[in-house]
Amino acid sequence: MSLCGRIEVAVETNIPAEKLHELLSSSLPQLSCMSPAKIQAVHLLKGEWGKAGSTICWNYTFEGASTIAKEVIEDIDNMKLSTTFKVIEGDLMEAYKSFKIIHQATPKGEGSVVHWKLIYEKENENIPAPTALLDYLADFTKDMNAYLTQGQT
Numbered sequence: 001m002s003l004c005g006r007i008e009v010a011v012e013t014n015i016p017a018e019k020l021h022e023l024l025s026s027s028l029p030q031l032s033c034m035s036p037a038k039i040q041a042v043h044l045l046k047g048e049w050g051k052a053g054s055t056i057c058w059n060y061t062f063e064g065a066s067t068i069a070k071e072v073i074e075d076i077d078n079m080k081l082s083t084t085f086k087v088i089e090g091d092l093m094e095a096y097k098s099f100k101i102i103h104q105a106t107p108k109g110e111g112s113v114v115h116w117k118l119i120y121e122k123e124n125e126n127i128p129a130p131t132a133l134l135d136y137l138a139d140f141t142k143d144m145n146a147y148l149t150q151g152q153t
Contacts (some may be wrong), residue, residue: 003097005129008117009138013145017105017112021081023144024103024114025073026050035143037061038136045070052076055088062136067091074100081105092130097121099130101137114141 013020023030026049028042040059047054051073058069069090076083082104092099102117116137118130 003122003125004120005122006117006119007129007131007134008115009134011114011116011138011141011145012108012111013114013141014111014149015145016110017081017107019148020105020112020114020144021078021083021103024105025076025083028056031144034147035140038140038143040066047073050076056085058090062091063132071101092133095123095127096130097123103137116141 028049032039032041038060040061042059043057045055045057052075054073056071056073058071060067060069067090069087069092071085071087074084074086082102085101087093087096087099087101098119098121100117100119102115102119104115104117106113106115116134118134120130
């Protein structure tokens with residue numbers, strides 16, 4: 001059984017791809033307003049918002065528990081509308097040797113499709129694939145969509 005894995009999900013939204021990419025790469029503090037039950041805060045620890053190499057800390061609620069994750073923004077590709085985050089500290093690192101979260105926004109009509117990918121290496125074969133986190137990200141995307149499109153017909 002391989003300890004390395006990759007899982008992904010795609011979520012359709014009514015939000016333009018460029019707007020989603022901007023929010024998920026350089027306007028991260030705004031995300032707590034869009035889904036406060038899931039994300040309580042995003043703090044910049046080092047660097048600049050929207051710049052590769054910057055370090056951020058997420059305070060979020062996952063499976064009913066307050067959780068933190070410290071991440072480095074590894075790559076921002078404004079042409080492909082994607083951002084790669086590498087988790088370096090936090091609860092996820094108790095079960096995984098390495099963990100990356102990648103989002104890519106693809107235009108679709110007036111909205112977009114957000115592709116979330118989790119690339120990981122488990123500490124041991126008894127650790128499950130992080131499907132619950134993938135579901136969490138899909139639900140978070142739906143929260144963003146609802147927040148940003150409220151009042152639109």
